[in-house]
Amino acid sequence: MGQAENNHRAEAIEERAAAWLAKMDRADLNEAERAALEAWMSEDARHRVAWLRLHAAWSRTRRLSALKIPLDRKNRPVRRDGFRKAMRKAGPMGQAAAGVTACALLLAGGHFAQLQIWGQPHTTEVGGRMVLPLSDGSRVELNTDTRVRIAVNGLRRVVWVDRGEAFFSVAPDANNPFLVRSAGGHVRVVGTRFSVRRISERTVVNVSEGRVEVAPEGERDRVSARRGDRVVMMSGSADLVHLGGEAVDDELSWRQGRLLFRSAPLSQVAEGFNRYNTRKLRIQGEGVAQLRIGGAFEASNVISFASALQETYGLRVEIRDGDIFVSE
C-alpha cells in the first residue's frame, strides 16, 4: 500500500469512529448495533484507538454545559455579569492547618500522630429535610436523601457531605474558617450562605450570599465565588459560572419544599422529582422525555404532578408496581 493509500485509510478509520460516536450521541444503540461496534473495534487496534481518542474528546466537551445560561422568570436568558474566575493562592489556610497540627501534638503528647477528626453523622431519607443548628451559631439544612458528618467546635469547623445536598448559613468567625468537604475538594468560608450538592464524583456549589473559596483537590489555586455564582468542582478542576442571585435562589427553592423549572425537558424534571420521592416517575418514549416543562411544584407531590401531565399534555399515566409510568 502506498503512503497515499495509507493516509486515506487512516482518515477513513477516523471517519468511521466519528460516525459511530455521532450515532450513539443521537440515540442508544440497539443490541445488533452494539455488537457491530464491538466487532469493528476488535478488528484492528487502529479502530480501537481512533475510537478511544474521539470518545475521550467528546466526553470532555460535556463540561461546556457549565456555560449554559439559565432563563429568568420571563423565560429570557439571564444577563450574565461576565465569566469571572478570581484565583488566589492559599494564604490564611496555613493558619487553620497550624491550628489542627498543634492540637494533634498536644493530644498525642508531643508525638506527631495523624489526627482523626470524627464527625457526627446526620441523614435524611428520600423526601426528607432536616435543619441542624450548630454550636457556633451556624445552621445546616439537609435536603432529600442526604448524609453529612459534622465536626464543629471552638478549634475547627468541618462538615463532610457524603451524599446529597445541604445548605449552609455560616456564622462569621475569621479565626475559625468553616470547611465543607465533598467530592473533588473542599469549600472554605469565613461566614456566608451557600449550598453544596454532591453528585457522585462532582460537587456543585451555589452561593447565596457572601464569598466562598472552592479548593479542588490536586490544584494549588482556589476559585473565589460570590452571590449568584455556581462552581462545579471535581478532582483537579473547578469551573465557575455566574447564574445571578435570582437563579441561585431558584436552585434553592427546595428549602421551601418546592421544585422550580423553567423550560426543562420532562426527563430532567422527572429526575428532579425522583430525588424526593420513593414513588418514581418513569418516562417512556423519547418524544415524551423531550417535552418542555416549566413551573413551580411541591417536591413531595409527585402524584399531582403526574395528573397535571395527563391533563395538560394528554399523556398516559399509569401506576404499576408502585411507580408512575408516563407515556404518549
Place this chain on the structure above:
Amino acid sequence: MDKVQRDAWFVREVLPLEAALTRFFERHWRSREDVFDLRQELYAKLYEAASRNGLPLNTKAFAFSAARNLMIDRVRRDQIISIEFVADLESIGTAVDVSASDRQATARLELGRLRSALATLPPRCREVVRLRRIEQLSQKEVAARMGITEDTVERQVGKGIRLLADQIFGRDEAASEKAGGSGRRRRGAS
C-alpha cells in the same frame, strides 16, 4: 489486566502526549501529510504492546521510542533509500522530546480551552455542537431548532467530534498559534 484498564491508560497517559508526538513526527518525517497515519499507527502499536506486555513503566519514554522506531521501520519497508534521512533518524536516539509539557492540563484553563476549540469550528458545525453541549438539546431538538434534518445533525456532530479532538489533543499550552497539529490536510468548509 483487562480492556477497561488498558483503555483508561491510553486516554490518561498516551493522549496527553499527542501534541508533542505530532511535533516530533513533523520534525523528523519527510511529509506532513503522513503524520496523521503515522500517529494512528503509533497509537495502535502502543495499545497492542500494552495488551501483550502490560502497561509500560514510563509511558512517555516508551511512546517516543516507539515513534522513532516506527519511522525507521517505515523508511526501511518503503525502501526509499535516502541514506542521510535514515542516519538522521537513527541519531535521534532514545532522548525524550524535552519540549513536551508533561504535567496534566491545568484544569482551571480547561473550560477556556474548550470554548476556544468550539470557536474554531465552521459555523454550522459550531452551532450544532453549541446547542448539543451548552444548551443540552437532543439531536432531534437541534434539528428542529435549526430547521435541518436529524441526519444532518448527526453528520455535523461527527464532523465536530473530529475537529474538536484535534484541538483538544493536538494543541498544548506552548504550541504555536496554528490550530491543531492534526498532521493532515484540512478539508474545506462545512
